[in-house]
Amino acid sequence: EIVMTQSPATLSVSPGERATLSCRASQSVSSNLAWYQQKPGQAPRLLIYSASTRATGIPARFSGSGSGTEFTLTISSLQSEDFAVYSCQQYYDWPRTFGQGTKVGIK
């Protein structure tokens, strides 16, 4: 199966600052990469699909980039509601696999 590795595991950011999260696949997944946001006690929420396309209703401060094995999620100016865990997921092959998540906390 394709292993997804996220870094860093934890990121401390001040409100208004930029956050950059990384996701690496153990083999190419082309652009079949999604990013999800998860808050405590809630289900994941789709943010980005096809590596760089924002899902419906997702603010423009969220952007995704990359292809193949290296991907990045950028939050341009962190708002209070953005402090959460972010997970990447490949849907290139079965079983679909997720990264272990990056927790974005308040600095």
Place this chain on the structure above:
Amino acid sequence: QVQLQESGPGLVKPSQTLSLTCTVSGASISSGGYYWSWIRQHPGKGLEWIGYILYSGSTYYNPSLKSRVTISVDTSKNQFSLKLSSVTAADTAVYYCARGPWGAAIDYWGQGTLVTVSS
């Protein structure tokens, strides 16, 4: 608005079978074009794909769980179900049902249900 809701026992004894049902509203499983999935999350850990079912009844199971998993669908009730046999404490997790367009990312998730395996 598509909604998915998991239901089932929150406590299961070791060696028994975990059974959960996902009720879908706002969309018809029979309409096709989607995979209906079960995904779990161990406490404080990442997400693990258990498997999916299509409206036709075709299934795919994660090889790591394949010997113990059965996913079924009841299109008349617009529900799909998960059975996981011979559970151990390692199966304690939040279980989510979810929908994804074929060949794409998951777009709708249930709220999740915690299942604890304990005697």
